[in-house]
Amino acid sequence: xVDRKNAILWRIRDQPITISxxxxxxxxxxxxxxxxxxxxxxxxxxxxxxxxxxxxxxxxGVPQLPGQGCSFHSFQTNTYKLSxxxxxxxxxxxxxxxxxxxxxxxxxxxxxNLYVEYVTKNPLYTPGTPIRCELFNTSVDQYVRxxx
Amino acid sequence: xxxxxxxxxVDSLVIEMVSAYCNRFYATKPELAARRIEAIGYxxxxxxxxxxxxxxxxxxxxxEAIKFICKDFWSELFKKQxxxxxxxxxxxxxxxxxxxxxxxxxxxxxxxxxxxxxxEPSLATAEGKAAQATSMHLYFPCGIIRGALSNLGxxxxxxxxxxxxxxxxxxxxxxx
Numbered sequence: 001x002v003d004r005k006n007a008i009l010w011r012i013r014d015q016p017i018t019i020s021x022x023x024x025x026x027x028x029x030x031x032x033x034x035x036x037x038x039x040x041x042x043x044x045x046x047x048x049x050x051x052x053x054x055x056x057x058x059x060x061g062v063p064q065l066p067g068q069g070c071s072f073h074s075f076q077t078n079t080y081k082l083s084x085x086x087x088x089x090x091x092x093x094x095x096x097x098x099x100x101x102x103x104x105x106x107x108x109x110x111x112x113n114l115y116v117e118y119v120t121k122n123p124l125y126t127p128g129t130p131i132r133c134e135l136f137n138t139s140v141d142q143y144v145r146x147x148x
Numbered sequence: 149x150x151x152x153x154x155x156x157x158v159d160s161l162v163i164e165m166v167s168a169y170c171n172r173f174y175a176t177k178p179e180l181a182a183r184r185i186e187a188i189g190y191x192x193x194x195x196x197x198x199x200x201x202x203x204x205x206x207x208x209x210x211x212e213a214i215k216f217i218c219k220d221f222w223s224e225l226f227k228k229q230x231x232x233x234x235x236x237x238x239x240x241x242x243x244x245x246x247x248x249x250x251x252x253x254x255x256x257x258x259x260x261x262x263x264x265x266x267x268e269p270s271l272a273t274a275e276g277k278a279a280q281a282t283s284m285h286l287y288f289p290c291g292i293i294r295g296a297l298s299n300l301g302x303x304x305x306x307x308x309x310x311x312x313x314x315x316x317x318x319x320x321x322x323x324x
Contacts, residue, residue, distance in 0.1 A: 121156070121253040123163040124281055135255035 047072040073105055087112055107147055114139050166285050182287045189291020197296035200224050213300045214241050239322040251314040254282055
């Protein structure tokens with residue numbers, strides 16, 4: 001999860017092995033993080049620019065407000081599928097899954113709901129800092145296991 | 149009783165009030181911040197008890213009043229009743245709530261926040277700080293209980309303890 005100022009708030013990655021899913025905490029390097037942000041930013045503005053239904057388009061590279069114009073939600077390779085959701089407040093949620101996974105937009109919305117419940121409403125959390133809330137971790141963990 | 153307000157609004161307001169008093173107004177004096185928050189709760193409890201006892205007869209004794217707090221008052225405020233009430237029959241009551249509504253979203257950092265090697269392992273102090281911050285949020289409900297009881301004619305002192313989140317207990321000591 002990445003916030004508006006592109007600070008990585010929380011990371012978890014799942015790799016399905018046969019039928020069960022295995023969650024692995026992975027230490028992404030800072031370069032991976034920059035690459036990912038750059039990719040998503042470019043994809044967002046590119047998809048908005050190429051939208052044939054939208055009359056008013058910003059120029060390529062001009063940052064758009066979250067939610068404005070069309071927004072891409074996933075891309076897929078032969079080994080994985082990446083689903084993406086951005087909230088109006090600029091919180092970006094990224095989920096990397098098995099390529100055969102269906103549309104995960106509802107799941108991303110549910111995870112965003114969990115974020116609102118257990119992180120934003122947590123009095124001990126200061127916005128903008130990395131998320132270290134146990135309730136959030138356990139609830140997302142449980143939810144994702146039900147998805148598998 | 150008429151109008152409604154969103155629960156998220158009330159929750160956020162209470163959280164912000166506690167953090168404003170703890171971190172901005174009385175940042176260096178947590179006891180004063182606690183007393184201020186409790187005083188605010190006192191006034192709120194005073195007025196709330198006025199509302200919620202509007203059609204009831206007077207309470208015959210202290211136990212009846214405490215039971216009112218545990219059942220009707222608590223369910224008006226938090227949509228549930230107190231789970232456990234203990235008394236020593238000499239003016240001390242312990243009200244235990246196994247899932248206190250305002251603590252359900254609170255969770256503590258599971259791992260040590262700073263990896264600074266020069267400092268001593270601060271796991272214990274980090275947890276201690278988090279516990280202290282959480283306990284600050286309990287002064288408001290303590291004040292509410294104290295205000296409600298004093299409006300019913302029972303002067304008392306209320307303190308709170310957290311056993312494990314989200315369960316907590318309030319100890320009411322009636323002044324003789």
